[in-house]
Amino acid sequence: MNNFLERCRSAVGAAYVLTDSADTAPHLTDWRRRYTGAALAVIKPGSTDEVAAIVRLCNEFRVPVVPQGGNTGLVLGSVPDRSGAAIVLSLARLNRIRVTDTVNNTMTVEAGCILENVQNAAAAAGRLFPLSLAAEGSCTLGGNLATNAGGTAVLRYGNTRELCLGLEVVTPQGEIWSGLGGLRKDNTGYDLRDLFIGAEGTLGIITAAVLKLFPQPKAEITALAAMATPDDALRLLNLAQAHCGAALTGFELMSDLCLQLVSKHFPHMRLPFPQNYPQYVLLELSDSESGEHANTMLENLITAALEQEIIQDAVVASSIAQSKSLWHLREHIPLAQAAEGKNIKHDISVPISRIAEFIRATDMLLQQSFPASRMVTFGHLGDGNLHYNVSPPESTSDETFIARQAEVNHVVHDSVHHFGGSISAEHGVGALKRDEILHYKSAVEMKLMHSIKQALDPLNLMNPGKVL
Numbered sequence: 001m002n003n004f005l006e007r008c009r010s011a012v013g014a015a016y017v018l019t020d021s022a023d024t025a026p027h028l029t030d031w032r033r034r035y036t037g038a039a040l041a042v043i044k045p046g047s048t049d050e051v052a053a054i055v056r057l058c059n060e061f062r063v064p065v066v067p068q069g070g071n072t073g074l075v076l077g078s079v080p081d082r083s084g085a086a087i088v089l090s091l092a093r094l095n096r097i098r099v100t101d102t103v104n105n106t107m108t109v110e111a112g113c114i115l116e117n118v119q120n121a122a123a124a125a126g127r128l129f130p131l132s133l134a135a136e137g138s139c140t141l142g143g144n145l146a147t148n149a150g151g152t153a154v155l156r157y158g159n160t161r162e163l164c165l166g167l168e169v170v171t172p173q174g175e176i177w178s179g180l181g182g183l184r185k186d187n188t189g190y191d192l193r194d195l196f197i198g199a200e201g202t203l204g205i206i207t208a209a210v211l212k213l214f215p216q217p218k219a220e221i222t223a224l225a226a227m228a229t230p231d232d233a234l235r236l237l238n239l240a241q242a243h244c245g246a247a248l249t250g251f252e253l254m255s256d257l258c259l260q261l262v263s264k265h266f267p268h269m270r271l272p273f274p275q276n277y278p279q280y281v282l283l284e285l286s287d288s289e290s291g292e293h294a295n296t297m298l299e300n301l302i303t304a305a306l307e308q309e310i311i312q313d314a315v316v317a318s319s320i321a322q323s324k325s326l327w328h329l330r331e332h333i334p335l336a337q338a339a340e341g342k343n344i345k346h347d348i349s350v351p352i353s354r355i356a357e358f359i360r361a362t363d364m365l366l367q368q369s370f371p372a373s374r375m376v377t378f379g380h381l382g383d384g385n386l387h388y389n390v391s392p393p394e395s396t397s398d399e400t401f402i403a404r405q406a407e408v409n410h411v412v413h414d415s416v417h418h419f420g421g422s423i424s425a426e427h428g429v430g431a432l433k434r435d436e437i438l439h440y441k442s443a444v445e446m447k448l449m450h451s452i453k454q455a456l457d458p459l460n461l462m463n464p465g466k467v468l
Contacts, residue, residue, distance in 0.1 A: 001040060001061070001063075003061075004040075004057060004061040004063060005017060005019070005040070005041060007057055008041070008043055008054060008057060008087075011045075011050060011053040011054055011057065012043060012044065012045045012046065012050045012053070012054065013046075016043060016044040016045065016046065016093070017041050017042075017043050017044075018041060018042040018043070018044070019040075019041050019042075023042065024039060024041070024042045024088070026071075027039070027042045027068060027071065027079075027088045027090060028079060028080065028088070029079065030071070030073070030074075030076050030078075030079050031071060031072050031073060031074060031135075032074060035076055035079060036079075036082075037079045037080040037081050037082050038080060038081075038082050038083065038084035039066070039080045039084060039086055039087055039088045040063065040084060040085065040086060040087050041087050041088075042087070042088045042090055043087050043088070043089055043090065044090045044092060044093050045089070045091075045093065045094070046093040046094070047094070048094070048168060048170065048176060048207040048208065049176075051089070051091075051094070051170045051205055051207055052170045052174045052175065052176050053174070054087075054089060054174075055089075055170050055171075055172065055173070055174040055205065056173070056174030058087065058174075058461055059172070059173060059174060059459065059461065062459065062461070063085070063086065063087055063461070064080075064085055064086035064087070064460075064461050064462075064463075064464050065086065065087055065089050065201075065205070065461055065462055065463065066078065066079065066080045066086050066087070066088045066089065066201070066463055067089050067091065067142070067146070067201035067205045067206075067462075067463060068088050068089065068090050068091065068143075069090075069091055069092075069111065069112065069139065069140030069141075069142045069143030069144075069146070070114070070135065070138045070139040070140045070143055072135040072138055072139040072143065073143065073147065073427070073428065073430060074345065074347070074427045074430075074432075075424070075427050075428050075429060075430030075431070075432040075433055076430045076431040076432045076466075077146075077147065077200045077201070077428050077429070077430030077431065077432075077463070077466050077467075078143065078201075078430075081431075081465055086464070089205065090112075091110075091111045091112040091140065091142050091205075091207070092112045092140075093112060094110035094111050094112040094113075094142075094207055094208070095110055095112040095113050095114070095117075096109075096110050096113070097109050097110075097113060097117075097118070097121050098110065098208065100121065100122075100125045100127075100213075101182065102125055102126065102127060102213070104182055105127065105212065105213040105214065106165060106182045106210050106211060106212060106213060107121065107122060107125075107127075107129065107210070107211045107213055108180055108182070108208060108209070108210050108211075109141055109208065109209060109211060110141075110142075110207065110208045111140060111141055111142025111145070111205075111206050111207050111208060111209070112140050112141075112142060113140060113141045114136075114137065114138065114139070114140060115131060115133065115135075115136040115137075115139050115140065115141060115144060116136045116137045118141060118211070119131075119132070119136065122213050123216070125213075126216060127213035127214060127215065127216060128213065128214045128215065128216045128217070129163070129211060129212075129213055129214075130153045130156070130157040130163070130214060130249075131144060131149065131151055131153065131157075131160060131163055132151045132152050132153050133149060133150075133151040133152075134331050134334065141209060141211070142206050142207070142209075144160045145160055145164060145167070145196075145197050145198075145206050145209055146196075146197075146198070146199065146200050146201050146206060146428075147160075147198065147200060147426070147427065147428040148160050148161050148197055148198035148426070148428075149426055150380065150383070150385060150425065150426030151380075151426070152250045152252065152284075152330075152380065153249050153250060154380055154382070154383040154385070155248060155249060155250060155251055155380070155382030155383050156246060156248065156249045156250075156286070157214070157249075159426070160197065161194065161197045161198065162212075163211055163212050164193065164197060164209050164210065164211060164212070165181075165182050165183065165184060165210040165211070165212060166179045166180045166181050166182055166183070166193060166209065166210040167179050167180070167192075167193050167196055167197070167206055167208070167209050167210075168180050168206070168207045168208035168209070169192075169196050169204045169205065169206055169207065170204060170205045170207055171204045171456070172203070172204060172456060172457040172458075172459065172461055172462050176207075177192065177204075179192060179193060180208060180209075180210050181210070182210040195452065195456075198428070199467070200428050200429065200430060200463060200466050200467050201462060201463040201466070202453060202457065202462050202463045202464075202466055202467050202468065203452070203453065203456045203457060203462060204456065204457075204462060205462070215288065217286035217287055217288055218287055218288055218289060218290055218291065218294075219285075219286075219287045219289075219290060219291035219293070219294040219295075220249075220284060220285065220286050220287075220294070220323070221284070221285050221287070221291070221294045221295060221298055221316065221317065221323070222282065222283070222284045222285075222316075222317040222322075222323040222326050222327065223282075223283055223284075223298055223302065223314055223315065223316045223317065223326075224272065224280060224281070224282050224283075224314065224315050224326050224329075225280065225281045225283065225302070225305065225311045225313070225314040226273055226277035226279070226280055226311060226312050226313045226314065227277065227278070227279050227280070227281065227310065227311045227312055228277070228278050228279065228312065229278065229279060229356065230253065230279060230355060230356035230359050230360075230381075231356040232279065232310050232311065233253050233279055233281050233356070233381055234352070234353070234355065234356055234381075235308075235310045236281055236283075236305055236310050236311060237251055237281075237352070237381060237382060239301060239304060239305055239308070239310065240283060240301055243297060243300055243301040243304065244285055244297050244298075244301060247285045247286060247287050247288075247294065247297060248283065248284075248285060248382070249284045249285060249286040250282065250283060250284035250380075250382070251281060251282075251283050251284075251380070251381050251382030252281065252282040252283070252330050252378065252379065252380060252381065252382075253279065253280070253281055253355075253377070253378060253379060253381040253386070254279070254280045254281075254282065254329070254330060254333065254377075254378040255278070255279055255280075255375070255376065255377045255378065256276050256277060256278050256279065256280070257374060257375070257376055257377075258333045258336075258376055258377070258378045259271055259276075259280065259329060259333075260276070261333065261336035261337060261339075261340055261376065262329055262332045262333060262336045264336065264340075265332075265335070265336045265339040265340065266332055266335075266336065269325070269328060269329055269332060271329070272315045272326075273313055273315070277312055277313065281311075281381070282326060282327070282329070282330050284323075285297060285298055295316075298316060299316075302314045302316065330378070333376070333378050334387075337376055337389060337391065340391060341391065341392070341398045342392075342398035342399075342401070342402050343376065343389050343390060343391040343392075344389065344390045344391075344401075344402070344405050344408045344409065345387065345389045346386075346387070346388040346389060346390070346409070346412050346413075346416075346423070347385070347387055347423075347424055347425050347426060347427040348385070348386055348388055348412070348413075348416045348421055348422065348423055348424075348425055349383075349384045349385045349386070349416075349421050349422045349425035350384055350386075350416060350419045350420065350421030350422075351384060351419070351420055351421070352381070352382075352383070352384040354419045354420070354421075355381060355384065355386065357419070358386075358415065358416070358419045358421070359375075359377060359386075359388075361415060361418075361419075362375075362388065362411070362412060362415040363375055365411050365415060366390060366408070366411055366412070369407065369411055370390075370393075370401075370404070370407075370408065371393070372393035372394075372395070372396075373390055373391065373392060373393055373401075373408075374390070374391040374392070374393065374394075375388065375389070375390055375391075376389040376390070376391055377389070384421075384425075385425040385426055386425075388412060390408055390412070409436065413436060413439070413440065416440075417439075417440050423436060423437065423440060424437075428467075429466070429467045430466050430467070431465055431466055434465065434466065434467060434468065446468075449467075449468060450468060453468055
């Protein structure tokens with residue numbers, strides 16, 4: 001492979017073909033530090049043309065390609081296997097914002113742009129790019145598109161797929177497809193864009209995208225409501241949609257255990273209530289009229305929810321600092337779980353109307369099979385996406401519990417399937433759930449997916465072993 005690497009150095013520059021273990025190590029271990037692969041090299045092209053040149057070389061030498069953005073994924077989708085046969089193709093240098101068009105309300109960005117930088121660039125242009133994730137300071141747009149990331153504003157703005165109008169893609173043969181027109185209507189054949197979004201780099205490499213921008217809201221207001229059950233949370237969601245309409249931007253469910261863990265591991269973060277409640281909802285309004293209008297809407301909603309005994313208490317943020325402190329409670333749940341010890345994560349979705357029933361049924365099934373296990377349930381109730389995570393009983397070691405992960409997954413995923421849901425809502429399939437989806441997708445669906453993969457990537461060089 002020396003000839004291959006020498007030609008890669010000629011294509012992108014010797015400084016951007018990394019082979020020393022100290023240089024490659026950060027790219028080979030997944031974000032949760034549970035798996036480390038091996039690679040022939042980590043290659044960092046600086047342009048779409050250089051990406052295409054590397055892919056053509058990979059075709060010539062039959063070298064697999066693992067595309068990588070910020071490497072913040074949770075399903076082993078952006079790290080190589082342990083064979084050492086593949087290259088990791090890092091898109092970190094493709095980090096330019098090419099064009100901002102405030103009339104068309106679009107921004108053309110390269111795949112290596114950090115999400116937070118895109119948000120800031122949109123704000124500097126007087127616009128909003130609404131995708132928001134806990135990893136926004138390190139995840140990249142290419143990875144967001146490859147996994148069709150969700151986040152906290154899906155209720156109003158949709159997943160990443162809905163926020164993208166066009167793509168630039170390097171095909172598995174090293175050709176460049178430029179679909180960066182920025183059109184909202186283009187009905188001239190198959191939607192190639194939608195093939196690549198959510199494909200996790202298995203059909204080609206996204207190098208740039210045209211993103212939708214929105215007017216900045218005149219006011220944002222946040223509240224935390226306490227209630228007895230997830231059923232009450234659903235009742236509150238219906239009431240909030242009736243009172244606030246499209247202004248309802250975020251609606252996050254959190255169990256008491258979630259916030260107890262946050263308080264335990266981050267003592268400076270305090271719940272703003274004098275007592276604990278079984279469930280909480282963090283909701284946010286984004287109003288296009290005024291702060292006064294937003295406050296009135298929220299006050300009317302809280303008053304109605306209290307009168308109807310849907311909620312038991314509520315606090316409304318009166319400043320930006322208070323709003324951030326409420327969001328920090330939600331954002332620190334995964335960090336608190338990690339500090340507590342190992343846990344078994346599930347990124348699932350079920351029809352919104354069945355979420356409360358799903359939680360009750362699945363909690364019961366897990367307690368029957370794994371007594372005293374602790375369910376850390378939180379997520380985007382407004383779009384039906386829960387992070388239904390399971391921590392071991394306090395008397396059980398992490399290792400003993402994690403050894404039964406397949407059994408826990410079986411219980412949870414079977415319940416998700418029973419309720420008409422999906423075992424991956426926003427994290428993707430990667431290698432972690434590749435075999436698991438075979439139990440829940442039909443033979444026809446799998447055949448179609450394999451046919452698409454074979455048609456576009458017949459040599460199976462694009463992120464092999466992921467998704468399929």
